[in-house]
Amino acid sequence: MTALLRHGRYVLGENPVTGLAFALFVLLVVLAAAGPGLVPYDPLASNTAEALKPPSRAHWFGTDQLGRDLLSRVVVATRLDLTISICAVMIAFAVGSAAGVTGGFYGGWTDRLIGRVLDTIMAFPLFVLAMGIVAALGNTVANIVYATAIINVPFYARLARSEVMVRREAGFIEAARLAGNRGPRILAMHLFPNCLPPMMVQISLNLGWAILNAAGLSFIGLGVRPPTPEWGIMVAEGAAFIVSGEWWIGLFPGAALMLAVFCFNLLGDGLRDLIDPRRRT
C-alpha cells in the first residue's frame, strides 16, 4: 500500500493541476452529500419581493426571477447533477464493457452482431439520440440518465473490445484456459481487470461530458422537471437574462457546472499519468 501512496503523492506533487482537480472532486462530493443541510435558504421557496436581486450579503449568488436564493439552489443541485452523471456513466461502463469484452473474447458472429449495434449507436448524432429518447419517454431524471448512458456505451465497448482482443492470445489466458476455467470466469477474473486502467480515464472524461449533456437537454426544454434545481436548467434559464443584465442568474450555475466538468477532465488526465506505464520512468 505504501508504494501506491508514495507513487500517488509523487504524481500529485509533480503535477499540481491533478492535485487541484482531486481537491475539487472532494469538495463536490462533500457538497453533494451534506449540501441540503448547509444551505442558508430553502432552494424552492420563492420570494417575489426579493426577485432578480444582484449578489449581496444576504444572497451571495443573488436571486432568480422568483426570488429564490441562487446559492442554495446551486449547492443543492450538486447532488442531482452528480447522481445523473455518475449513474449514467456507471451504466454505460457496465453495459459497454460487458458488450465489448464478450464481443472481443468470443469473436465470430457475436462480435459482428455487437459491432453492428455499436455502429448504429455511433452513427446516430449523439445529442439528437438523447433528445429523442427523453422526448419519447418523458423528461424524468431516470430517462435523462438512460439517454446519457446509451450514447456513452459505444466508447466503453470499443475500448474494452480492443483491450481484450490484444490480450486474448496472451500466455496467461491460455494457461487459465488449460487450467479448466470456463469462458466467463476467464473474462471476469483475467481479462477484465486489464481493461480497467484505460477505462478509468474514459470514465472521468465521460463524467464531465454527461453533465454537459444534461445541461444541453435542459436548454432545449427536455431537462429535469421544474422546480427541481439542476445546473443545466439554471444555466438555460440564466441564458435568457444575460442581455438584460442579470448576469448572475446564469453565471453561478454555469461556473459550478464548469468547475465540475473541469475537475473531472483534469482528473482524467491525472489518472492517465498515474496509470500510463511510460510516464513512470
Next chain:
Amino acid sequence: MSDPPIPLLAVQDLSVEFRTRAGVVHALDRVSFDVQRGETVGVVGESGSGKSVTAFALLRILDPSARISEGRAVFGGLDLVTATEHDLGLQRGRELSMIFQNPRTALNPIRPVGRQIADVLLRHGNVARAQVRRRAVELLAQVQIPDPERRYAAYPFQLSGGMCQRVMIALALACSPSLLIADEPTTGLDVTTQAAIMDLIRELAERTNMATLLITHDLALAAEQCDRIVVMHAGHVVEVAPAEALFETPRHPYTAKLVAATPHAAERLADLAAIPGGLPDLRGELPPCRYRFRCERYAPLCDGPLPRVEVLPGHMVACWKPL
C-alpha cells in the same frame, strides 16, 4: 617514448543521475576511459550496468529526467558535457554518430529510408541539394544493400532487420564521422548477419581511420572485434585493458567471472559458471565498491574510496585486492 598522443575522446569522472518516482538513481559514478583515433574500444557489462547510459550521455540524448551531475568528455577539443546545444548539434551525426540496437524501430516508419539519409546529408551541408539523392544511393551501395536505387524509396517495414541495420550504418557514416558509437548493433540479428554487419563496420572504420566504441554484453564479440575493452559494473568502470590481456589475465574479480561465464567453442554448457547475485539497487546508499555484495574477496579494506590501479601500462583495475 613520446608523450602519449591526445586521445580522440577522453571521458573523465562522468556521473549521471535519474530523477524517478521512486527517488534518485545514480546510474553512472565517475566513469573514465579514453578512445584513440582509429581504435576500436569495447564497453562490456551485464545489461543495466550503464553501458548505454554512457553512450547517450556523450551525445546528450538522455531521457529528460536524467542529469549529468559531474565530469567531462573532451572530444576533438570540445567538452561534450558543457558544449552548447548548437555546438553539440554540429558534432552529432557529423564527427560523432551512433547506431542502435533494434534497427527497425530506430528508423522513421513513415519516411523512405533514402530520404532519411538525405536529411542527414542536407543537415550537415556537405553535399549540394541536387547531389543528395545520388550520394545517398552511393551510401546505400557502400553498406552493400542490393539494388540501392530502388531501395532508396523503400520503407523500414519493407526491409529485413539486417537490411535496416545497414541503413542505420549508412545514416551514421553519411558524413564520415571520426567516432562511431555502436550500441548493441547486432543483438537480435541472426549469427550470419551479425558477422556480416561487424565486418562491414570494421572495414568502413579502417578505410576512414574511424574510431569505434562498441557497446555489447557479448564478451566473445568484444574480444574478437576490439583493441581494448572497458568493463562496467553498476555504473562503475571496474577494469580497462587490451583485449587479450583482459581474457588471459583478468585482474578484477567481476571480469574474471564474466570471462568464465562467456561460452567458448570448446567448453560444454555445464562449465559455464553463473555469476551469483544481481546488480545492486542504485537508488539507495551505496558502498564505494558496488561489487562488494557479490565479491568473495571482500575485505574491510574494500570500504575505502574506489582506487584506480595501473597494474600494467594500459591495464587499469578499480579494486583494492585485484587478482
Next chain:
Amino acid sequence: MLRLIGRRLLAAAPGLAGVIAVTFLLTRALPGDPAAFFAGPAATREAIEEIRRSLGLDKNLTVQFGLYVRDLTRGDLGKSLTTGQPVRSDLISRLPASLELTACGLLLAVAVALPLGVLAATRPGSWVDHLCRMLTTAGVSLPIFFTGLLLVYIFYFLLGWAPAPLGRLDAFISPPRSITGFFLVDAVLGGDFGEIRAILRQLALPAITLGLFAMAPIARMTRAAMLGVLSSDFIRTARASGLDRRTVLVTYAFRNAMLPVVTTLGMVFSFLLGANVLVEKVFAWPGIGSYALEALIVSDYAPVQGFILTMASLYVLLNLLIDVLYGVIDPRARIEA
C-alpha cells in the same frame, strides 16, 4: 483504393439499416400527435382524423415502415409540416450552412489545439503544459450554448466588434451567387473581397464557440500522441544524427503523431455536427441542426428522420475520409490495404 472504399461502405450498410429502423421507431414513440398539432387550435376531432389520414399515420406501424422504406429508396424523405417543404430540399439548402460552420469551427480548433498540444508535449510538466491543459479543458467545460450566448453578449452587445447574430449573412447583404452552396467557397470563387469579409465576420463567433468546444479532445490527443512519438527510438536516432529541432519535431515527430490525431478529428467532427444543434439555435444559423430540433419539439417525423439519416451517412463518409487520409499519411496502411 476503390476496394477500400467499397469494403468500408459495405461494412457500414448494416449500421445504416439499424439507424433507419431505430429512427423510425424513435419518432413513432414521440409523445406528440402531429395530426392534432397541425390541425390547429380550433380543430375538431374529425378535422384531426382527416389530417391523420392525409399523413398516413392511421395505418399500422409495419405498413408505415414499409411505405417509409419504399419512399426512401426513391429518395423521397417526405414532407416537413413545420416548413411545408419536401425534407430533401430543406436538407439540401441547409446542409451547406451546417457543414460550413462545423468545418470552420474544426479548423479554428485545429489551428489552436495542434500547436498547443505540440507545445505541451515538448515541455511535459512545465507551466506551458499545465496552461494548455487548463485552457482547453476550460473551453469544453462550459455548456456550448452558454459559451455562445456569453460571446454574443460580450463581442456583439457590449463591444460591438462582432456583427449581429443574424445567421449566415447580414440581413441587408444578398448571399453570393450560389455555386456550391457554401457561402465562403462561393464568395472566394466570386472574388468579391468585401463579401468574403462579411461572411467571415458572420462566421467568426459561432465558429469560435464550436472551436472552443472541440479544442480539448484535439489538444489532449495531440499531446498524448506527441509524447508517445517523442519517446520512440527513431526520434532518438534523428537527434543522434544531429537533425535540427524543427525537422525532428515537425517532419519526424509530428507527422507520426498525426495518425491518432486524424482519428480523433473524425470523431470530433461527427460529435460537433451533433453539438452545433445548440449553436445554430443561439446564432439563428439556418443549418440542419436547428431544423431538426424545431421538428423534434413539434413531433414532425419527416425532418427528424431525414436529419438523422443525413448525419448517419455523413458519419460513414467521414470514417471513409479518415481511412483515406490515414492511408495518405501512413504508407503501411496504404500498402497493406
Next chain:
Amino acid sequence: MKRTTALSLLLALLFMPAPEARAQSRSETLLVVVELGPNSMDIHGVGANRPAYQSSWNLYDRLITYGVKTLPDGTRMYDYSVLKPELAESWQIAPDGMSATFKLRKDAKFHDGTPVTAKDVKWSFDRAVTVGGFPTFQMKAGSLEKPEQFGVVDDYTFRVAFLRKDKLTMPDLAVPVPVIMNSELARKHATSADPWAMEWVKNNDTGGGAYKLESWKPGQESIYVRFDEWKSGPLPKLKRVIVREVPSAGNRRALLERGDADISFDLPPKDFSEIAAAGKLAVVAHPVENAHAYVGMNVKNPPFNNLKVRQAVAYAIPYEKIFHSVMFDRGALLMGNPIATNTFGYDAKLSPYKTDMAKAKALMADAGVPNGFETQLYFDQGFATINEPAAVLVQESLGQIGIKTTINKIPGANWRNLMLKKEMPIYVNAFGGWLNYPEYFFFWNYHGQNAVFNTMSYQNPDMDKLIDAARFETDPKKYADLVRGFTKLAIAEVPRVPLYQPNLDVAMQKGITGYQYWFHRQLDFRQLSKS
C-alpha cells in the same frame, strides 16, 4: 512563429468594423425579427401557423376591413365597430337583411397583372368553406358555411346570402381567412388530387395585396416588396420588409438595442418592461382583446369536480405575485373575471376572488378535504418563459392549502393532444378570440358543445342557453343582461380561474411610426413608415 502571426491577422480582419451598410436601402427597408416564421403562404393551408397569418394578411386583399381609432394614449388600433372598403368599393345589405351585395374596384389587379373579378372572390370563398380545418371553422363562426351562399352577379359585383341573421357575418369577412386569390393562376397548378392547388399556393404568391413575396427561405427569412399598382388603399410607405427568424430572445433584444433590427413583438414581458423603462426604444403596449391567461380545472373528474375545491383554488392563487414577477405588469389584472378589460361586459366588481389563504383553507375544509390531495399541474412548454414561473408560484401557494402538485412541462405537439383528451386535472393556459364579442369568447370556452378550447369540459345547459341567446340578440339592453348573466355564472361555478389579460407589446426603433394593433396580433406593414 509564423503560425501565430497568421492567426492574429485573421482575428484582426474579422473584428474590423463592418463596411458602412448600404444606408440608402436600409432607410426604405424594415427588418422585423421574430422567434418563429411562417410555415405557409396560404391562410387555408393545413396547419398554417400564426406567423403565416401575417404573410397572408399583407400579401392578400379582403373584401372589407376594419376602421382605425386612436386611443387616449395616442396609440392606434383597429376599430371593430367600423367596416371600411378594401377590395369592395361599396356594399349594401338587402332590405330583408338576409344578403349583402359588394361592388368591386374596377382597377384592382393581382401581383401578376391579371385584373381582379368576382369569380376570383367566388373561387376563394368556396375554397375557404370546403378545404376544412381551421379556415372552414372560422368561416362557420360567422355563419358563412356553404358555397351556395356566394354568387357572382357580374364581373365586379359579388353577392353573399346569409343563412341566419348573425351579427358576426359581416365582421367575419374582414378577418384574415376570407382572402381573394388569383383563381386563374391557382387553377393552372391544381391537380385532380389537389383541386384547390393547396401544394402550390402554399409556396407561392397568388395575391393582390399591398405587398408581393420577394423570397421565402422557410425557417430563415421571408422578404416582402411593395406592390406599386395596389389600388385597395393608400400606397404603403415601406418599399421592402424583411422578416428574419432569430430563435434566441436574448439576441432579438440585443439586435433591437444595438439598432440592427427595427421591430420585434415576441420578447418576454421582462424585456419589454425594461426596454420601456430605458426609453431608448419605443414600446407600444395594448392589452390583447377578448383574451385571458387562466388556471383551468377539469370539472368532470375528481378532485376538481367539487365546486368548493375549485373556489378554494380561486382564493389560493397569488394573482399579484404572478402578475408582477412573471408578467412584470405587462397587461391587466383580472383576478377571476373572465371578461377582458377592453371587451363589452367587463365589470371589475363582479369577481369576489383575491389571494386569501384563510378563506381558501376554510373552503378546503368545507369541501371535505382538509388535508388536501396530490395532483398533476400541466403547462405548454411552447410558452414556458411565462407559464413555467407562473406554474411554480401556483404550485407553491396551492401547497400551502394541502394541494400537493408535481409540474409537467409538455412539448407543443403533445399539448394539443392532452387538450383534446381533456384529462388534465389542473393546468396553466391562455386563449384569445379574434372577434371582440364576449359571447364569441364564451362560445369557444364555456359552451356545452365542448369545443377543444373548453379544456375544463364544462357543460351546463343554463350557460349554453345564455350564450346562444346572446349570439343572436339584437336588443342592446337584453344583450347586456345576457352577457352579465353568463359572466356571473362563470365566476360562481369557476371551472377556470382567469389570472390576467396579457399585453401585445411591440418594441421598435424611435423612427418607426404608424404601428396599429390588430386582433390577429401580427404586423400590418401597410401603415408602417420609417424615417
